[in-house]
Amino acid sequence: MPEDAVKFHQQDDDGRPGLADEPTVIERLLGHIDHQTTDLADTVWREPVEHYRSPERFQAELSKVMRRTPTPFCPSAALPRTGSYLARDAAMIPILAVRGADGQVRAFRNACRHRGAQVAEGHGCKAALACPYHGWTYGLDGRLRGIPHPDGFPGVDKAEHGLVPVGCFEANGIVFVTQDGEAKPDLDLIPDLIGEGWRFLGAGEQLIPANWKIVTEGVLEGYHIRSTHAETFFPRQYDNLNLVEAFGRGSRISYPYQNIERLRDAPPAERRTEPVMTQVYHLFPNAAVATFPTHRVLTIFEPLAIDRTVIVSYSLTRRPEGEEEQAAVRRGQDFVTKGTDEDRAMQSAVQRGLAANANSVFTFGLFEGAITRLHRNLAQVLGDRD
Ligand code: FES
C-alpha cells in the first residue's frame, strides 16, 4: 500500500480491502432496517471552519494531497483507441491523457512547449496533437514532431521540447494521474467497478459555488436523505440507514432502496447488491464511483477556486445497446440528476454560511463517519508532507 496510507476500521487482519461481500452487505442492511439502526463512527469529529476558508490550506490540499496522490482522471473506456485523448484541468492544472499506438495511456501537462497554449481541449481522437496557436505538432507519445518554419528556431532541440509527462496508470477501468511524483495506486485497494464490459456513455460537468470538500462531503452520508431529498430519493430509500466501510484511505457507503425487502428470503446466491442499493466508493481525496441499477458514474470533485468546484462525471453502463435499454439508462440518469440538483442547493448554502461566521467548527456526527475519515486522512497526509 502507499507508504502514507491510513487505515481505519479495516475489516480484516491481513491488510486486504475490508469490504464485505454482497450477501453480507444485504444481511447487515436488513438488520439495520429491522432494528432502525445505522453504522456508527467511533467518534464525533470537529473540523475547523478555517480549513474551508484558508487560502494556505487550500493550496496545501492541491499541492501536497491532490497533485501527489494517484487521482482518477477518467474511465479507460473514455479512451477506447489509438489517438483517443481527453483534456481537462485536474487540481487546477491543465492535463491531457492520450492513448498511444502501443495501447498505453500517457498523461502530460497540457501546455505547448512553444508558449504554453493547450494542445488539445475536450475529448476526441487524433493522429497527432497540433497546438492551435502556431501549429507545433506532437506525437501521441508527447514527442515534438514538427515546428512550422523551423528556420525561425535555430538551436532549438526538438528532443528537448516534448510535452512534459506526468505519472499515469490504468487500473480496473480507471486512468489515474499523479502530477507530482510517480506514485501508483495500490491495486489491492481499488475495487474493480468499471473495468471489463463497461461502456462509456458520456461526460458531464456541473458547477457548484462551494469548496471542494463541502461538495465531496455531500455524497458521503445518508443522514440528509429525508430532509434534502424528500420527494426524490427518500420515497424509495431510507433515511439515515447505511453501511460505512473502509478500503485504503477510501470509504464505501451503501444506501439501500426499499426493494431490498424482496431479498429477505432469497438464497445467498441471489442476494445481489446492484438492483437494491446505491453504493458510493469514495476514492481519496476528491473522487467517487457511484453504482445505480442502470449505470455507474465516476465523479471527480475538481476545485476551480477555494469556493468553486466543478463536478466532472463520466457515466458508464454494461447494458446492451438496444433502444429499450438505453431509455432505461436515461431514466436512471435523469432521476439521479434530480437528486444531485438538490445536493447542489445544500452545498451552495453551506458555502454561503461560511461568511456568516456562526461556526468555528463543523461537527460531524456518528452517522457521518466517512466524512470524518476524509478529514482525518487529509490531516494525516498534510501533516506527513509538511
Ligand atoms: S503556443 Fe503552441 S505553437 Fe505557439
Ligand SMILES: [Fe+2]
Ligand atoms: Fe444527497
